[in-house]
Every structure is written in structure tokens, then in C-alpha cells.
Amino acid sequence: MSKNIHVHSRRRGFQQSYQENASLLGLLKDCIRERDLSKGSKIHAHILRRGFLENDVYVGSALISLYSKCGVLGKAQEVFDQLPVRDVVLWTTLIAGYAEHGHCDEALKCFQWLELKGLFLDLVTFVCMLKVCASIGGIKQRRRNTFTNYP
Numbered sequence: 206m207s208k209n210i211h212v213h214s215r216r217r218g219f220q221q222s223y224q225e226n227a228s229l230l231g232l233l234k235d236c237i238r239e240r241d242l243s244k245g246s247k248i249h250a251h252i253l254r255r256g257f258l259e260n261d262v263y264v265g266s267a268l269i270s271l272y273s274k275c276g277v278l279g280k281a282q283e284v285f286d287q288l289p290v291r292d293v294v295l296w297t298t299l300i301a302g303y304a305e306h307g308h309c310d311e312a313l314k315c316f317q318w319l320e321l322k323g324l325f326l327d328l329v330t331f332v333c334m335l336k337v338c339a340s341i342g343g344i345k346q347r348r349r350n351t352f353t354n355y356p
Contacts, residue, residue, distance in 0.1 A: 225255070225257070226257055229248055229252060230264055232244075233245060233267040233268065233271055234267060236271055237267065240275055242271070242272075242275040242277065245268075245272075245275070252264060258284070258287060258288065259288075265284060269281045269285055269299055273298070273299070273301065276306060278302055278308060292324065293319065294327075296324065299315050300315045300316060300337070301329075303337075304337045304340065307340060309340050312333070312337045313337060316330075
């Protein structure tokens with residue numbers, strides 16, 4: 206009988222943490238949409254206190270996205286580095302953040318690491334890398350145009 210109670214208790218605890226993660230994910234998505242770094246940082250602190258970052262790739266991805274969208278790329282990288290498992294979604298989220306803010310070299314480094322880890326690209330990763338390559342090409346073209354105007 207006590208074994209059944211213990212199993213039921215564990216299931217209930219799992220269900221409560223799952224529901225809390227889902228709520229936190231919804232709140233983080235609101236923060237991303239509104240670029241609300243202050244509220245997002247408070248949610249991040251709560252996530253760390255509760256130990257949810259290690260167990261939920263979606264929460265990790267949302268935090269990386271939040272910090273990237275708000276231009277705090279160092280913090281996005283820090284969250285990424287804390288995650289025990291890094292799948293193609295997390296790599297792509299980080300690459301997209303670097304690309305969005307013109308940090309093409311960092312995006313390329315992430316892409317190279319993704320390939321070294323043997324992860325397969327998805328369509329979103331491919332599109333992000335096209336954006337990075339286009340940005341690099343645009344930068345090179347602007348440099349060429351700028352310097353061709355001078356003797």
C-alpha cells in the first residue's frame with residue numbers, strides 16, 4: 206500500500222512540475238514577444254531555483270531566445286552552456302540570435318560546433334545560416350564599395 210502512495214506522490218509531483226514548466230514557458234514567450242528582459246530575468250531566476258533548466262529543453266530554448274531577442278547575447282550563450290543536452294533546436298536558437306544582431310562570426314562558430322557534434326540540420330538552421338552568409342556577403346560588398354571610391 207505504501208508503495209502505491211509513493212508512486213502516486215511521484216506522479217503528482219511530476220504533473221505539478223510539468224504544469225509549472227508549461228506556465229513558465231507561456232510567461233517566457235510573453236516576455237520574448239514584449240522584449241521584457243526584467244520580467245524574463247525574474248522568471249529565469251525562478252527556473253534556476255526550481256531546477257527546471259536541466260530538465261526542459263523548451264524552457265532552455267525560450268530563455269536563449271529571450272536573451273537573444275533582447276540583445277544580451279552573452280547571457281544567451283551562458284544559458285546555452287548550462288544546458289546538459291544541446292540539440293539542433295538549441296543550437297539553431299543560439300545561431301539565430303547571433304545572426305539577428307550581426308554577430309556572424311559567432312554564428313558560424315556555433316554552426317561548426319553543431320556539425321562537429323554530428324547533429325543533423327533542419328530547415329530552420331539552414332535558413333539561419335543563409336541569413337548569416339548573406340550578411341557576411343553584404344558586409345564584404347559594402348567594404349569593397351567603400352574602398353573603391355578612394356584612390
